[in-house]
Amino acid sequence: GIQVEQSPPDLILQEGANSTLRCNFSDSVNNLQWFHQNPWGQLINLFYIPSGTKQNGRLSATTVATERYSLLYISSSQTTDSGVYFCAAINAGNNRKLIWGLGTSLAVNP
Amino acid sequence: EPEVTQTPSHQVTQMGQEVILRCVPISNHLYFYWYRQILGQKVEFLVSFYNNEISEKSEIFDDQFSVERPDGSNFTLKIRSTKLEDSAMYFCASSTANTEAFFGQGTRLTVV
Numbered sequence: 037g038i039q040v041e042q043s044p045p046d047l048i049l050q051e052g053a054n055s056t057l058r059c060n061f062s063d064s065v066n067n068l069q070w071f072h073q074n075p076w077g078q079l080i081n082l083f084y085i086p087s088g089t090k091q092n093g094r095l096s097a098t099t100v101a102t103e104r105y106s107l108l109y110i111s112s113s114q115t116t117d118s119g120v121y122f123c124a125a126i127n128a129g130n131n132r133k134l135i136w137g138l139g140t141s142l143a144v145n146p
Numbered sequence: 147e148p149e150v151t152q153t154p155s156h157q158v159t160q161m162g163q164e165v166i167l168r169c170v171p172i173s174n175h176l177y178f179y180w181y182r183q184i185l186g187q188k189v190e191f192l193v194s195f196y197n198n199e200i201s202e203k204s205e206i207f208d209d210q211f212s213v214e215r216p217d218g219s220n221f222t223l224k225i226r227s228t229k230l231e232d233s234a235m236y237f238c239a240s241s242t243a244n245t246e247a248f249f250g251q252g253t254r255l256t257v258v
Contacts, residue, residue, distance in 0.1 A: 066244065067244070067245075067246065067247075069246055069247070071249075076251075077183075077235050077251075077252050077254065078251045078252060079189075079237060079249040079252070081246060081248060081249070084245065084246030122188070122189065124189070131194075131202055132177055132179075132194050132201070132202070132241070133179070133191040133194060133202055133204070134179075134181070134189075134191060134247060135191070136188045136189040136190070137188065138188050139188060
């Protein structure tokens with residue numbers, strides 16, 4: 037099945053800094069989503085982005101499906117951005133299960 | 147904004163007891179899912195459900211697990227005889243065809 041790998045595993049930023057999180061996937065995808073897991077464990081949808089580029093405020097994401105990677109950009113980071121960022125993908129085909137990466141744990145210090 | 151809701155938010159149960167985790171998916175969604183996340187690990191797929199039947203399940207989803215859509219709004223996950231290793235955060239999700247999945251806030255299950 038499809039493999040999803042995220043990097044870096046851990047990231048520490050000073051408030052106001054920018055960062056790029058990467059997600060590599062091993063096969064073609066029908067669906068790719070980015071999530072933020074907050075300290076209470078809730079999964080917050082950030083982007084549904086099987087291809088192309090999207091922006092939402094200080095966050096943006098780009099998926100290059102032909103090269104099998106997706107990037108999540110965080111600009112002007114804030115302490116509330118802290119948490120774990122997950123990438124999850126659905127392999128092209130008939131199944132609908134999301135396969136998850138291990139996540140990037142982000143800490144933004146004031 | 148429509149959302150997936152899960153109850154309870156926390157559940158503590160004794161080993162060997164049955165638990166039922168409840169979910170109300172988004173009303174116009176047709177596909178329903180359960181995932182789990184053991185503390186500190188990645189999220190794992192358990193089962194998908196469509197048209198009143200299981201469409202796919204993982205190796206984790208053994209005979210101790212079952213799902214049901216008892217009425218037009220609820221979607222439940224039952225664990226018949228809980229084990230210590232069932233302790234995890236359980237997430238319900240729903241989607242329409244070929245679109246993003248939306249997740250509930252999770253139920254933290256602790257088996258003691």
